[in-house]
Amino acid sequence: MADIVLDQVTKRFPDGALAVDKISLDIADGEFVILVGPSGCGKSTTLNMIAGLEDITEGELRIGGQVVNNKSPKDRDIAMVFQSYALYPHMTVRENMGFALKLAKTPQATIDEKVNEAARILDLTQHLERKPANLSGGQRQRVAMGRAIVRDPSAFLMDEPLSNLDAKLRVQTRTEVSRLQRRLGTTMVYVTHDQTEAMTLGDRVAVMRSGQLQQFASPKELYDRPSNLFVAGFMGSPAMNFMPGTVEEGMLRTPLGDLPLSGQLRQELERSGAPRDLIVGIRPENFEDASLVSADARPHGVTFRATIDVMESMGSDVFVHFAKDLEQGVDSAELRELARDSGRANTEGGDEVVARLDAATRVREGDDVELWADVRSMHVFDPASGKNLAIGANPDTPVEAAAPAADRPAAASGPATSAGSPADSPDLPAQ
Numbered sequence: 063m064a065d066i067v068l069d070q071v072t073k074r075f076p077d078g079a080l081a082v083d084k085i086s087l088d089i090a091d092g093e094f095v096i097l098v099g100p101s102g103c104g105k106s107t108t109l110n111m112i113a114g115l116e117d118i119t120e121g122e123l124r125i126g127g128q129v130v131n132n133k134s135p136k137d138r139d140i141a142m143v144f145q146s147y148a149l150y151p152h153m154t155v156r157e158n159m160g161f162a163l164k165l166a167k168t169p170q171a172t173i174d175e176k177v178n179e180a181a182r183i184l185d186l187t188q189h190l191e192r193k194p195a196n197l198s199g200g201q202r203q204r205v206a207m208g209r210a211i212v213r214d215p216s217a218f219l220m221d222e223p224l225s226n227l228d229a230k231l232r233v234q235t236r237t238e239v240s241r242l243q244r245r246l247g248t249t250m251v252y253v254t255h256d257q258t259e260a261m262t263l264g265d266r267v268a269v270m271r272s273g274q275l276q277q278f279a280s281p282k283e284l285y286d287r288p289s290n291l292f293v294a295g296f297m298g299s300p301a302m303n304f305m306p307g308t309v310e311e312g313m314l315r316t317p318l319g320d321l322p323l324s325g326q327l328r329q330e331l332e333r334s335g336a337p338r339d340l341i342v343g344i345r346p347e348n349f350e351d352a353s354l355v356s357a358d359a360r361p362h363g364v365t366f367r368a369t370i371d372v373m374e375s376m377g378s379d380v381f382v383h384f385a386k387d388l389e390q391g392v393d394s395a396e397l398r399e400l401a402r403d404s405g406r407a408n409t410e411g412g413d414e415v416v417a418r419l420d421a422a423t424r425v426r427e428g429d430d431v432e433l434w435a436d437v438r439s440m441h442v443f444d445p446a447s448g449k450n451l452a453i454g455a456n457p458d459t460p461v462e463a464a465a466p467a468a469d470r471p472a473a474a475s476g477p478a479t480s481a482g483s484p485a486d487s488p489d490l491p492a493q
Contacts, residue, residue, distance in 0.1 A: 064091060064125050064127075064139070064216035064217055065088070065089060065090055065093075065124075065126065065127070066112060066123075066124070066217060066249060066251065067088050067089070067122075067125075068085055068086055068087040068088075069122040069124070070084045070085075070120065070121040071085050071086070071111060071118055071120070071121035071123060072084050072118070072119045072121050073104070073107050073108075073111060073273075081104050081107040082104040082107050083104075083273040083274050084121065085104075085121075085270075085273075087268060087275070087278060089249060089251065090249075092247045092248065092249055093250075093265050094240075094250045094265045094266075095250070095251050095264055095267070095268065096252050096259070096260040096263055096264035096268065097251065097252070097253045097270060098253075098254055098255065098256075098257060098259075098260040098267055098270070099255065099269055099270035099276075100271070100399065100403035101403065102272075103270040103273065104270055104272075104273040104274075105253045105270050106221055106253055108270070109219055109221055109251060109253045110221075111123065112125075112140070112219060112251060113135055113138070113140060114130070114133060114134055114135035114138050115135060118131050125138055125139070125140070125216065125217065126216055139216040139217070140217045140219055141209075141210035141211075141217075141218055142210065142219040143203075143207055143218065143219070143220045143221070143223045144221050144223070145221055145222045145225050145226060147194070147206045147226075149202060149206065150194075151195060152193070153193070153194075154191050154192060155186060155190050155192055155193075155205050155208075156181075156190040158194070158205055158209060159177045159180060159181070159205060159208045159212055160173040160174075160177045162209065162213055176214070177190070178190075180208040180211040180212050183211065183242065184205075184211070184242070185204070186201065186204055186205065189201060199226060199227050199228070199231060200227060200231045200234060203224070203226075206223070207242065211242075215248070217248065217249040217250065218248055218249070218250040218251070219250075219251050220251070220252040221253045222253055223239070223252075224256075232259075236262060236263060239252075239263065240262070240263050257296060260281065261281045261284075261285065261297065262281075264281060265280070266279060266280055266281075267279065267280070267281055267284055267297075269284065269292070269293050269297070271292050271396075271399065272399075276290060276293050277289045281297075284297050285297050288450055289449070289450055289453070290447075290448040290449055290450055291304075291341065291397065291443045291449075291450070292396040292399070294450065296400060300346050300416045301400070303343065303344050303415045303416060304341050304342070304397060304443075305317050305342050305344075305415070306339065306340075306341065306342070307341065307342035309331065309339075312328070314340070314342065314442070317386040318344075318386070318435055319364040319365070319366050321364060327442070327451070330451050330452075331451060334449070334451060336451055337444070337445065337446070339445065340442050340443065340444065341442070341443040342440055342441070343440065343441040344435055344440050344441075345439065346417050347418045348435060348440075349417030349418065349433055349434065349435050349436075350417075350419055350420065350433070350435075351419050351420065351422075351424075351425055351431070351433065352431075352434040353424075353432070354419075354422060355434045359436075360434065362437065363434045363435050363438075364434070364437055365434050366433060366435070367432055367433075368384035368385075368415075369385070369431075370382050370383070370425055370428065370429050371383050371384055371385060371414075372427060373426060373427045375421070377421065379418050380418070380420070380423055380425075381417070382417050382419060383417075384414070384417070384433075385414055385415070386415050394445050394446075394448060396448045417433060419433075440452065
């Protein structure tokens with residue numbers, strides 16, 4: 063096993079295109095790290111540089127403490143699993159898994175021992191004499207993983223290995239990959255564009271955008287404390303809702319109602335030179351049917367009225383879609399890129415909000431209902447830089463009740479905590 067360190071690594075192609083721009087990662091020995099981001103963000107190029115399949119333009123790459131910039135892939139002691147299974151169709155599972163060892167002239171007894179052990183780990187023992195054509199997609203991917211395991215490398219590199227599987231098989235194989243990594247304890251770097259895979263698999267996740275590292279942290283920290291607008295919108299399904307917020311008279315005016323600004327958040331806005339118009343973010347799960355909110359929880363949020371356009375029952379909970387005037391003040395480069403990646407760049411509906419409600423709700427499509435939003439979990443972003451301005455706000459600062467907005471259909475029904483009081487702080491558990 064080995065640690066992997068990328069120190070200001072850059073990749074520029076001969077035509078001048080910058081694929082990766084000074085990325086620095088410190089991956090510990092035995093750690094499972096995910097590289098995630100939209101198409102074209104540079105995640106696969108970064109993985110290929112670690113593997114030696116792409117030359118490094120600038121910076122330094124160290125594996126196990128040794129600089130490997132100029133080492134060939136075979137000398138880096140890594141094994142790679144690709145999106146395609148790349149199995150030899152005329153060979154059995156046993157022969158496919160042991161082929162690399164056979165090329166290295168490893169004694170047959172050793173090959174058999176390693177293949178049998180890998181097959182046992184991957185539950186492939188009963189398939190060893192079968193050909194790839196007689197296997198399911200998930201079994202073929204496990205064979206590809208077994209071929210990497212028998213080499214006993216210092217690190218595993220995986221480039222979207224589950225992309226060719228159907229939805230149900232992806233979930234099953236994802237669990238197997240996680241279990242495999244814990245069992246082997248080998249350093250693993252895994253590339254995916256699927257943020258669900260990133261959240262469920264990795265010890266830490268590196269979110270990339272346009273060749274640059276946006277944030278490198280645990281899945282929980284990325285979700286609870288996104289450093290910027292892009293990370294906040296990319297991590298989470300359904301995605302975080304964004305809406306305009308305007309600072310006026312010590313209040314943060316939003317389409318949901320008026321929220322008071324704590325002294326800490328106000329100081330952070332002044333210190334960073336934040337503009338008067340901001341972007342407020344709130345996740346779907348931080349909404350609730352107001353009739354289901356307990357009396358002691360109500361003071362920690364804001365109530366408002368909305369007409370339900372679409373309702374989706376998932377059994378365990380309900381997703382509702384409703385419209386609010388969100389267009390003005392929400393435009394930013396990060397949000398435009400997120401819209402392109404999700405396929406919504408040329409569609410209407412930028413004023414749509416998605417809320418995740420308890421399954422006990424009685425709301426129906428077309429109803430004009432009262433909803434509640436937990437403002438402790440709100441985030442505030444600078445539209446120009448995308449920086450999350452709420453992270454540094456003090457969650458313990460008391461606030462006064464928000465005054466109703468006369469020109470809105472509903473207003474805060476009680477005292478609300480600061481919009482700069484994220485639920486991810488040590489003193490406020492996530493809702």
